[in-house]
Amino acid sequence: MVTRSESVFELILIHIRPSQGAVLMLTNRISRRIVTTLFLVVPLFVYFAFVFGFGQTLAAVTATNGNSAAKEAPAVRQIPVPRPPMGWSSWNSFSNTVDSDVIMQQAKALVASGAQKAGYVYVNIDEGWWKGERDANGNFVVDPKAWPALAAGDQAGDLSNIVKYIHRLGLKAGMYTDAGGAGCGHYSPDLGPAESNSGSEGYYEQDMLQFAKWGFDYVKVDWCGGNKENLDPAVQYAEVARAIAKAETTTGHRLFFSICNWGNNSPWTWAPGVGGVAADIWRTSGDIVAPVVAGYPHSDRTASFAGMLGNFDHGIHPEAQHTGFFNDPDMMVIGMPGLSDRQNRVHMGLWAISGAPLILGADLTKLSKATVEMITNPEVIAIDQDALGLQCVKVDEATAALQVWAKPLAASGSLAVLLLNRTTSAAPITVSWSELGLDPSSPVAVRDIWAQKDLGHYPTTFSTTVPAEDAVMLTVKGKQGKTTRYENAARRNEVVRGAAPGATLASERSLTFKGVTSTSKSAYIRITYINGEKAPQLAELRVNGHIATRIALPSTGSEHAVGSVTIEAPLETEGAKNVLSFSSLGKTGFNILWVDVLSGPHEHSSRP
Ligand code: GLA
Numbered sequence: 001m002v003t004r005s006e007s008v009f010e011l012i013l014i015h016i017r018p019s020q021g022a023v024l025m026l027t028n029r030i031s032r033r034i035v036t037t038l039f040l041v042v043p044l045f046v047y048f049a050f051v052f053g054f055g056q057t058l059a060a061v062t063a064t065n066g067n068s069a070a071k072e073a074p075a076v077r078q079i080p081v082p083r084p085p086m087g088w089s090s091w092n093s094f095s096n097t098v099d100s101d102v103i104m105q106q107a108k109a110l111v112a113s114g115a116q117k118a119g120y121v122y123v124n125i126d127e128g129w130w131k132g133e134r135d136a137n138g139n140f141v142v143d144p145k146a147w148p149a150l151a152a153g154d155q156a157g158d159l160s161n162i163v164k165y166i167h168r169l170g171l172k173a174g175m176y177t178d179a180g181g182a183g184c185g186h187y188s189p190d191l192g193p194a195e196s197n198s199g200s201e202g203y204y205e206q207d208m209l210q211f212a213k214w215g216f217d218y219v220k221v222d223w224c225g226g227n228k229e230n231l232d233p234a235v236q237y238a239e240v241a242r243a244i245a246k247a248e249t250t251t252g253h254r255l256f257f258s259i260c261n262w263g264n265n266s267p268w269t270w271a272p273g274v275g276g277v278a279a280d281i282w283r284t285s286g287d288i289v290a291p292v293v294a295g296y297p298h299s300d301r302t303a304s305f306a307g308m309l310g311n312f313d314h315g316i317h318p319e320a321q322h323t324g325f326f327n328d329p330d331m332m333v334i335g336m337p338g339l340s341d342r343q344n345r346v347h348m349g350l351w352a353i354s355g356a357p358l359i360l361g362a363d364l365t366k367l368s369k370a371t372v373e374m375i376t377n378p379e380v381i382a383i384d385q386d387a388l389g390l391q392c393v394k395v396d397e398a399t400a401a402l403q404v405w406a407k408p409l410a411a412s413g414s415l416a417v418l419l420l421n422r423t424t425s426a427a428p429i430t431v432s433w434s435e436l437g438l439d440p441s442s443p444v445a446v447r448d449i450w451a452q453k454d455l456g457h458y459p460t461t462f463s464t465t466v467p468a469e470d471a472v473m474l475t476v477k478g479k480q481g482k483t484t485r486y487e488n489a490a491r492r493n494e495v496v497r498g499a500a501p502g503a504t505l506a507s508e509r510s511l512t513f514k515g516v517t518s519t520s521k522s523a524y525i526r527i528t529y530i531n532g533e534k535a536p537q538l539a540e541l542r543v544n545g546h547i548a549t550r551i552a553l554p555s556t557g558s559e560h561a562v563g564s565v566t567i568e569a570p571l572e573t574e575g576a577k578n579v580l581s582f583s584s585l586g587k588t589g590f591n592i593l594w595v596d597v598l599s600g601p602h603e604h605s606s607r608p
Helices: 005-017 022-051 055-063 066-070 090-099 100-112 158-166 204-214 224-230 234-249 305-314 341-353 369-373 377-383 489-497
Strands: 087-088 122-124 172-178 218-221 256-260 280-284 325-328 356-361 393-399 400-407 415-423 426-431 445-449 454-460 461-466 472-478 483-487 511-516 522-530 539-545 547-553 563-570 577-582 590-596
Touching: 005 158, 005 563, 022 461, 087 100, 087 172, 087 280, 100 122, 100 158, 122 218, 122 483, 158 172, 158 204, 158 563, 172 204, 172 224, 204 234, 218 234, 234 256, 305 341, 341 369, 341 377, 341 400, 341 472, 356 539, 377 393, 377 472, 415 461, 415 547, 483 511, 511 590, 539 563, 547 563
Parallel strands: 087 122, 087 356, 122 172, 172 218, 218 256, 256 280, 280 325
Antiparallel strands: 393 400, 400 415, 415 472, 426 461, 445 454, 445 472, 483 590, 511 577, 522 563, 522 590, 539 547, 539 577
16 A cells, blocks of 8 residues: 555656666665655654644643643643832922932932832933023023032933932933923912923924933823813823833834823823833822922922822722723822821722722932831832732622722732721621622631731631721632633644744734633733744734724744733623623734633622
8 A cells, every 4th residue: 555655756757857767776676665754754863853842832722622621721821911110209298498419318318218229210300300491403402510420421401310220229210291382380380480382292203202211211201281281191192101111212212101290191091101112100190299398488288198099099900900001099198298107008908909000209318217118118018019010809898988809929829918998987897709809718827918918718708907097908819710712713733833943934914813701891901922032022902893902912032922911991791791802002913812701799789
């Protein structure tokens, strides 16, 4: 019988057979055996090398197919997303009096207090650094007295002096401008004279390039001018983002983007990934407090507990906070006049559980020991900086103003929980594991975060009395509840074929999962994908056609590495009604292999 490889061999021989002589016939017969053997062995060798040499990812992908899916854990790496920034800003305690001396003192205090070690690295210069003057070429004119030379070779009036100083301390430097023609200092000056033209409108590219050239690492773009001029923030901030990208390409220097339009035009609907940016933050409300500058007018201003709570409430948009994009409820007022230690601790807990940027606003040279301990508590910071990058949702408010907030953490079955008593008398608050979406068959381990104490295991609920205007912060660890998988079969098969060495994966520009069910209207969706590029791939997700968010799929490291990120999305809870449509916003498309709907904290029906 002629095997397939032998028949192929015959075809080859037609071309190579040199003559009909006996010797040659014999040679041919020997060659025929060798080549036949090669035809049989080489494919087998390639197959085994492929499966055992490169096959970890491949095996993981195929293991999820059919009945074997549940038996083997897929080798999917949870990809850590960019974290919310941590640092300090000059505005709350120095207003327009900011200068080189202020920044140096505060930068030193950030290091000396231990805050830097705890993760606070940005030193952000806010409004007041510039008086709105440009030279004939449109470049900023910087006051050489306020920003003098700081080291040998420095030129007075060159902001790279202060940036180098900040960098020498191992910190990062932040800068500030306005998206309009004139900034807040023109329309509502705090301490300084009303400055005109102190915005970047018309100069986005030039200004962002200058910031990057000076060496800044962060830029906050305010909205006073944009607001007065009735500009569209989604349009203006996209332009700023593109200017930042251009400056980054030109200088090789990264500028983190902080959008400050106080929640106007619902930035949570357009700010994630605006203008193609791979990570950003956006303010969701006005300022908690106007600046309190010692020795200057209005130094008797105080921050209020109610104001802080209001900013927290306005910052809750969990469907927009994922994959490196964050709601920003404003700089913290911890350590400023107004809040008691207890209220400050509530403030810190709320910012941490909402995964907010932790930007301090107090004068760092005057922090009390209690404040330093509070802002540097490693377990609280770990909740804020968790690798999933999600926000909390309110899961319970059985009695008005007694609330339970929960945020899923990266470790499976783990959540941060905050029991918040907004009333003026002590009250018991209960969290139940069912409202957190945990598997009811397993008891849950509870830890008190501020007390740094394990409280034991609880079968169904945990209750405690929370003092007036206080909060109890917990982490809980149980068993992850139900997970339902929706596969992109075509893509998975493509990956199996494309996983061969040297193969390049095809990618998709759009992908729809239909018939997705959820038992909770705040559903958690884990997206499993491959991104072999260095840069994140941006995709838009529409849920049931109408709610869109932009998602960044960070690099998984290689075309053979499978990763996952998790987002929160509002789904219908009746039947299999939901349609999830992904579409690519980048040049190269994406490779989404499957999505899992995870049971997670169930959002309480009313947002604050
Ligand atoms: C706005 C912002 C503040 C601060 C001031 C500066 O009010 O919200 O954070 O930047 O402008 O004037």
